[in-house]
Amino acid sequence: MNALTETLGQKLGRAGGVNLLPLVVAAVAFVLIGAPSSWVTLTVAGLAMGMMLFLMASGLSLVFGLMDVLNFGHSAFVSFGAFISATVLAGLGGWLTADSWVLNSLALAAAYLAAICFGLVAGWFFETVIIKPVYRDHLRQILITIGAMIVAEQTILAFWGGTPLSVARPNFLEGSWIIGDVSIEIYRAFAFALGAVVFIMLYLVLNRTRIGLLIRAGVENREMVEALGFRVDRLFVGVFMLGSALAALGGAMWAGYETLITPALGGQLMIVVFIVVIIGGLGSIEGTLLGAILVGLMTNYIGFLAPKLALASNMILMVAILLWRPNGLRPAVK
Amino acid sequence: MTLLSIRNMKTDIGQYAVLHDISFDVPEGGVFVLLGRNGAGKTTTLRSIMGLWKPSPGSVLFKGEDITSHHTADIARKGIAYVPENMGIFGTLTVDENLILATTSGRFDPARLARIHALFPALEQFRDKQAWSLSGGQKQMLSVARAIIEPRALILIDEPTKGLAPSIVDAMAGAFREIAQTTTILLVEQNFTFARSLGRDMAVIDDGRVAHSGSMEDFAADTALQDRLLSLSA
Numbered sequence A: 001m002n003a004l005t006e007t008l009g010q011k012l013g014r015a016g017g018v019n020l021l022p023l024v025v026a027a028v029a030f031v032l033i034g035a036p037s038s039w040v041t042l043t044v045a046g047l048a049m050g051m052m053l054f055l056m057a058s059g060l061s062l063v064f065g066l067m068d069v070l071n072f073g074h075s076a077f078v079s080f081g082a083f084i085s086a087t088v089l090a091g092l093g094g095w096l097t098a099d100s101w102v103l104n105s106l107a108l109a110a111a112y113l114a115a116i117c118f119g120l121v122a123g124w125f126f127e128t129v130i131i132k133p134v135y136r137d138h139l140r141q142i143l144i145t146i147g148a149m150i151v152a153e154q155t156i157l158a159f160w161g162g163t164p165l166s167v168a169r170p171n172f173l174e175g176s177w178i179i180g181d182v183s184i185e186i187y188r189a190f191a192f193a194l195g196a197v198v199f200i201m202l203y204l205v206l207n208r209t210r211i212g213l214l215i216r217a218g219v220e221n222r223e224m225v226e227a228l229g230f231r232v233d234r235l236f237v238g239v240f241m242l243g244s245a246l247a248a249l250g251g252a253m254w255a256g257y258e259t260l261i262t263p264a265l266g267g268q269l270m271i272v273v274f275i276v277v278i279i280g281g282l283g284s285i286e287g288t289l290l291g292a293i294l295v296g297l298m299t300n301y302i303g304f305l306a307p308k309l310a311l312a313s314n315m316i317l318m319v320a321i322l323l324w325r326p327n328g329l330r331p332a333v334k
Numbered sequence B: 001m002t003l004l005s006i007r008n009m010k011t012d013i014g015q016y017a018v019l020h021d022i023s024f025d026v027p028e029g030g031v032f033v034l035l036g037r038n039g040a041g042k043t044t045t046l047r048s049i050m051g052l053w054k055p056s057p058g059s060v061l062f063k064g065e066d067i068t069s070h071h072t073a074d075i076a077r078k079g080i081a082y083v084p085e086n087m088g089i090f091g092t093l094t095v096d097e098n099l100i101l102a103t104t105s106g107r108f109d110p111a112r113l114a115r116i117h118a119l120f121p122a123l124e125q126f127r128d129k130q131a132w133s134l135s136g137g138q139k140q141m142l143s144v145a146r147a148i149i150e151p152r153a154l155i156l157i158d159e160p161t162k163g164l165a166p167s168i169v170d171a172m173a174g175a176f177r178e179i180a181q182t183t184t185i186l187l188v189e190q191n192f193t194f195a196r197s198l199g200r201d202m203a204v205i206d207d208g209r210v211a212h213s214g215s216m217e218d219f220a221a222d223t224a225l226q227d228r229l230l231s232l233s234a
Ligand SMILES: Nc1ncnc2c1ncn2[C@@H]1O[C@H](COP(=O)(O)OP(=O)(O)O)[C@@H](O)[C@H]1O
Pocket: B013, B014, B016, B018, B036, B037, B038, B039, B040, B041, B042, B043, B044, B045
């Protein structure tokens, strides 16, 4: 019996191991849902949500992996990204509704770029002013980053007010593709594709460049990288800025996905983002992607099958995975 | 000529005073051995030299320059390499990636790489393997190789023979002898036979203080002193 489970485990490992979990979840959901067209819609929504969660979570995961920094203020970048891009889109309303996909995409690109630039600058400021004084002190990190998050939320409230803000979508991303009796929202497919492109770029930087090599090594053992002659603290500023920019981009995409946003958006998403990071394994972007896709799919399937369980399902997923693999599905350190 | 000089070093870790008063001089060339019982403060001494703990008061002079308050990375750049007790291997990186990371330029100097492969053939055989899958001895070789992939003036090596099979310990001794021809080694060692065969000068640390220093030859001849400073029962 033992030998049997072992060979089964090996076979599974060769076939992709934990990477197959989303497929398993999707297959089970297919049976439970019954209606293929609903299943496709939910799966696309889950994948899109997963990719956006990945953007929000990847920075958090790397930041923790590299410097052991717990940043509860990360959600501020998500919220600001959402509101800034919504404002830019509103300002470029003419381009958005124009009957030209060139103008449409220019408006969208401007909105995303604004969010990314904000993330870079605010990330630099946040790291230098707020995080740097509390390296290696988790309690103070928690207190000061939560404080910063509250300040950020109030700032958004002061600038944009508390009433929900509606977000314009570019014309060419409105509507759905209809294939038979299956309908796929174009914006969701777009969000998935854009997230996938960012993941691939991030993957290539981490696995094909010297900076990426330093980051991966630093996640495993920061002291040793320093003992080899590299200033991990300086590298960390860059990683923090990048992570903040990705979170802001994730927020910007989320705004278009929800189409109605409130200042509480970042805070609400943060619980899910932390679950993603913990499930995936701290410090690994492959793990973060896996966690994000799982959470995205589960949220949508459960939201359809048992709406009352929607929030609890992510918690249950996290507990189950941690019982099975205490360091997450794909921890960065071996 | 003195390469490294430790002056009245006192190191606290958190609220614990670990090193009370450490002073010794490492001359240029050859192997200098630091001996001492478990918990005496040998690892803490190496970490303090490397800037991973900050001694105060006390100073570390390298080639006459006070490096005590320098950042670890800057200390490394001055020509000091560190092979820690736990080897500090990056397990998810390949053997070659571990090595290339330790170069300043990001490229191998072919002659140095060839020399490393001659010293440790396993590192050539498994160059594309992830380092976590290596055996303990191979990991130790990789850690040492990383320290010599660039020219360095001084290598700090912490208990490299711990847990290794005797045949690998012999190979390690051979490698150290060759490395010591061009680079000074500050070796922390519990295995006295191994230490004795390599060391020219030595010091014994006991309870955070230097209890003895001198030539290895004299220390090896004085079994009473060895018993007093190194035996487990004392
Ligand atoms: N991180 C640490 N925190 C608290 N005490 C430590 C730490 N590292 C070492 N010590 C203590 O410092 C003393 C010396 O340790 P160490 O330098 O590792 O000894 P050695 O390498 O000679 O065996 C020991 O008593 C050890 O318990």
